[in-house]
Amino acid sequence: MTRVLSFIVLIALLAAGVAWLADRPGDVAVVWSGYRIETSVGVAVAAFFAALVLAVIAWTVIRLALSLPDIVSVATRGRRRQRGMDALSRGLVAVGTGDPALARRYALEAEKLLGRAPLTLLLRAQAAQLAGDRKTAEAAFRAMLEQPESRVLGLRGLYVEARRRGDLEEAWGYAGEAARIDPGVGWANEGMLEFYGASRRWRDALAMLERRLSTGRMNRDEARRQRAVLLTADAIDRQDSDPDGAVSALRQAVKLAPDLVPAVALLGRLLSRQGALRKAAKVLEAGWRLQPHPDIAAAYVDLRPGDSALDRLERARALQRLAPGHEESRLVVARAAIDAREYDRARAALEPLLKGRPQARVCLLMAGIAAASPAGAGEAREWLARASRAPRDPAWIADGVVSDHWEPVSPVTGRLDAFVWTTPAELLTREDSDWSGSETAGPAGAGSAGPLPSPEAAAVAPVRPDAPAATSQAQQADAAPAPSSGAPEAKPAPRRPSPPVEVVFPAPRPPDDPGPEGAHHDGVEPALRRINL
DSSP: OHHHHHHHHHHHHHHHHHHHHHHSOOEEEEEETTEEEEEEHHHHHHHHHHHHHHHHHHHHHHHHHHHHHHHHHHHHHHHHHHHHHHHHHHHHHHHHHTOHHHHHHHHHHHHHHHOSOHHHHHHHHHHHHHHTOHHHHHHHHHHHTTSGGGHHHHHHHHHHHHHHHTOHHHHHHHHHHHHHHOTTOHHHHHHHHHHHHHTTOHHHHHHHHHHHHHTTOSOHHHHHHHHHHHHHHHHHHHTTTOHHHHHHHHHHHHHHOTTOHHHHHHHHHHHHHTTOHHHHHHHHHHHHHHOOOHHHHHHHHTSSTTOOHHHHHHHHHHHHHHSTTOHHHHHHHHHHHHHTTOHHHHHHHHGGGGSSSOOHHHHHHHHHHHHTSTTOHHHHHHHHHHHHTSOOOOEEEETTEEESSOOSBOTTTOOBTOOEEEOOOEEEOHHHHHHHSSOOEEEOOTTOOOOOOOGGGGGBOOOOTTSOOOOOHHHHHHHSOOOOOSSOOOOOOOOOOOOOOEEEEEOOOOTTOOOSTTOOOTTOOSSEEEEEO
């Protein structure tokens, strides 16, 4: 609307000017070099404007002629850049589809058209990685180091290639350089955490974590958890040389992550060594409420050295009152009751855990209870047989590795806080099915170290292949001849006998012999009797 009004006003002004000149006629005379030119005012004005227009047109033509080479050059570069971008796009698509030959072809074309730009170098490196040409890929990543905007990207590529070669020292060097350039880079910080974890430099890892957190590019909850893990790892290394410093670090760790079991258990043990029994009990009870765990239970039951088995049983029952419905509460009471030779109480504590398929540690505890009675050898054999086919006990697991104790980093990948307390995976195998006569689950998982020995399994000796195989009553019944009849009867397939196992159980004591006070055997007494199964 404004443009229309402006155009109308301009036309009106021109019309008014023309009308003004028409109302005031006159003559214009020009004398130059002996010539005299006379004309009217209107014609002179029209000639002036015509000359002005011709001058503008002539200047535009001259300027266009002078800038024509630059225009042609810009158009050529534009077409070249467009072709390069098309080659770059097609090359990235070829990398995504897994076509190394096509990716390499477009990478060379893009580098020819666009030069050694960061994207062309990245395409060249990815095409070389796809084709398995590690030297070309490393050369492309090293070329990225020459440009500031692609330096971190080049370090990332060299870091990955070094890890693929297994050269961790070189990989950690690239990660450290990237972390120095940009402290907020996640992969560089993870690589440095792995390096500090491998060399157990927990203080340096904590300082790096603080620098990364200061950039504002890290989740605060994740940072709190990692800081707690690092403080716990530092306390584990310093618990003998600097117990006060270890206690201070563990207090911070428990405050940051109250459910971190290793920090809670170790803090309770160190406070107990220092004589602060009430503080230790308070810490362990708080951790037990959040997550009942055998490590916390062991630290709480052994809180005061020299206590009798009955005193430890009372502390185990105190833990059970804090988490009455949890299976760990029943297990800790059962172990303490076996130590105190309160076998009826131990059996009552384990009773709810016997439904379905009880875990191996439950079966072993029941076998220990049965073996404690003079006529319990047969029941002990039955529980041991069930333990050999029972589900695996929970353990610390990280990247497929099963460990009997917690570690701050994974032994496979070096990842921080990788260990979790869970039940190892099981896989149904044909061998397990043929061995037991029914489908059972066996251990599985690449890199798994197999089932861990529970405290009760410490008394079980290795299987002796040369021991005579025992035959159960059920197997004898299967092997007995069937009564004769007119029609032949199909005989069931014979079962393979269970492997012989040598087990050591506590020998029963007289009721009036309480045993040595303060002894803690996890169900194993000094006086032993041997049972061959």
